[in-house]
Every structure is written in C-alpha cells, then in structure tokens.
C-alpha cells in the first residue's frame with residue numbers, strides 16, 4: 380500500500396455524448412454538458428460544461444467550442460481528458476484537497492465500442508489519476524439504475540436513447556444476450572429539426588435553438604393527448620437575411636423526427652427478433668424500459684409500444700439512470716464483478 384492510497388476516492392462516471400455525470404459518496408456531484416471551449420491562440424481550455432455550453436454558437440474566431448464525444452465515443456482525446464480532469468477537480472469535496480486523490484473509478488461505455496476505443500477510455504481515466512478503473516456497458520448500467528435485478532435468469536429489454544447513440548440490449552443472468560447500437564439519438568433529432576426549419580420555414584436556426592424546440596415542442600407522434608403549446612422560434616431568414624420569428628407546433632416536429640424514430644423502431648424490432656424465445660417470453664411480460672434523455676420525447680413510449688405491442692416504461696429520472704447504475708456497481712464491486720470490465 381502506497382503512502383497516498385488511504386486517500387483513494389471512489390467515483391462513478393457516465394461519460395456521455397451530451398452530458399457527463401459523476402457520482403461521489405452516493406450523490407450526483409457533477410451533471411454537466413459534455414463540452415469545452417478552447418482558446419485557439421493559447422490552445423488552453425477556457426471553459427467546461429455549462430459555461431462552455433453557453434458559448435456554443437456564439438463564439439468568435441479565437442474561441443472554439445468542442446464536444447469531445449461523438450456517437451457515444453471519444454472523438455477528441457485531448458479535449459475529453461481535460462474535460463474529465465476539470466470536472467473531477469470541480470467535485471466540491473475534492474476541491475479542497477491539495478492533491479488530486481488516487482481514484483477508483485467505474486466508467487460506462489457504449490455496448491458497441493471497439494477494443495481500441497475501450498482501451499483509450501481506460502487510458503484517459505488512468506491519466507487523470509485513475510488507479511483502479513473498471514468499465515461497464517451502458518445498457519447494463521441503465522438496467523441496474525432502473526432497479527432491475529440483472530443477475531436473475533429473466534430477460535429484460537433496455538433502450539437507452541442518449542445524445543449520440545441509442546443502445547438496445549436484452550439482459551439476463553448478468554450478461555448482455557443480444558444488443559444493437561445505432562447512431563440515431565438526441566443529436567440526430569436536433570439536426571432533423573435544423574433541417575426541417577430550413578427547408579419548411581426558410582429559417583436558419585442554430586443547434587442550441589433546435590434543441591430548445593425539441594425539448595419544448597418535440598414529439599414522436601402527431602396525436603398527443605396533452606399537446607404542448609406552439610413555440611415561437613427566432614432565427615435568420617434564409618431569403619432576406621433578416622432575423623425573423625415563426626410559430627412551430629409539436630405536429631411539425633413529429634413529422635421532422637419521423638424517419639429517425641423509425642430507424643430506432645427498426646433497431647428495436649431487429650433486436651427483438653434476435654432474442655432467444657425463452658427471453659422473448661419474459662419480455663412479453665416485463666415490457667421494454669426506456670432510459671436516456673431521448674426517452675423524454677413526448678409520445679415516444681407510446682409509439683414504441685404500438686410498434687412492438689409491448690408495454691413500455693420510462694425510467695424514473697431517465698437522464699440519470701445510467702450514472703445511478705454506474706454508482707451502484709461502484710458501491711457493490713463484488714456483486715457486480717462479472718459485469719465490470721477491468
């Protein structure tokens with residue numbers, strides 16, 4: 380045991396394409412957009428998380444905002460490592476420390492990740508003082524976070540719709556029996572809205588505005604029982620170049636997102652068709668669990684339920700299901716040994 384080992388701290392990280400969350404001492408201590416702002420001249424990271432997010436779309440030539448993860452995996456290693464390191468250092472309980480303590484970490488990774496990408500995540504964590512690093516597949520973490528007993532000889536289907544990927548998995552006996560990962564999730568929905576606004580309203584809107592539209596009037600079906608009110612959206616008129624405002628309804632957004640949602644449905648259907656019959660029988664009874672920010676899209680649960688003829692449940696606090704599960708795995712390393720990748 381080294382001199383500093385008594386200072387080891389346990390943290391669980393959900394390093395997501397859209398949001399990074401950290402649990403320390405059983406509490407979510409960091410819940411921040413996965414974004415950094417870099418000064419192009421000095422190369423220094425000048426802001427991280429919420430602060431960097433506010434700069435998005437409003438930078439000038441000397442500042443660049445970067446989202447270090449794309450499609451669920453690290454796309455910019457340098458930026459991602461700095462982001463992780465800065466977020467860890469900003470954990471209130473660790474801020475007061477003179478040194479960054481040695482860390483025991485559980486970090487979740489998409490199920491479709493390659494060996495090389497997996498090693499890269501692990502090495503990144505080691506460089507930010509991770510002395511003992513375990514990885515866990517996202518759908519597994521989501522299942523644990525939802526409160527499913529994953530060790531049972533019983534099949535459960537999880538669909539985690541994040542920012543970069545939708546992860547679909549059938550889990551039984553502590554393992555992933557079949558899974559599918561598609562690069563259609565929140566970011567694609569946002570881009571669909573940008574495209575829709577441009578082509579249908581001649582209005583050029585930025586990503587931040589499109590995301591606001593998605594959250595305020597986003598929908599997966601055109602016949603919602605409790606529809607949101609129309610939203611006024613401002614942007615730049617593509618024809619005149621002047622700023623302008625248009626009203627957008629949820630029905631329009633349901634149209635804009637239809638094709639992408641269809642691809643998620645197809646992936647769910649495909650995974651169901653690959654599920655062994657005994658587990659399919661279980662899923663007939665247990666239904667499908669949705670997690671991730673994308674699962675909050677109005678009517679998405681209903682739409683998937685109609686498509687699959689299965690009951691569909693949205694996880695409680697879906698944005699935090701994965702980090703909750705990651706935190707539970709960290710707390711019970713022994714119990715979840717078989718699902719953790721060392």
Ligand SMILES: Nc1ncnc2c1ncn2[C@@H]1O[C@H](COP(=O)(O)OP(=O)(O)OP(=O)(O)O)[C@@H](O)[C@H]1O
Nearest residue numbers: 395396397398541542543544565671672673675676
């Ligand atoms: N109310 C909402 N309706 C629709 N989408 C939403 C809502 N709230 C958040 N989102 C979307 O959820 C996404 C973020 O979800 P989440 O934090 O689960 O992703 P992530 O874990 O960062 O990504 P990934 O798991 O793909 O790496 C964003 O695209 C965000 O726009």
Ligand SMILES: [Mg+2]
Nearest residue numbers: 395541671701
């Ligand atoms: Mg996620």
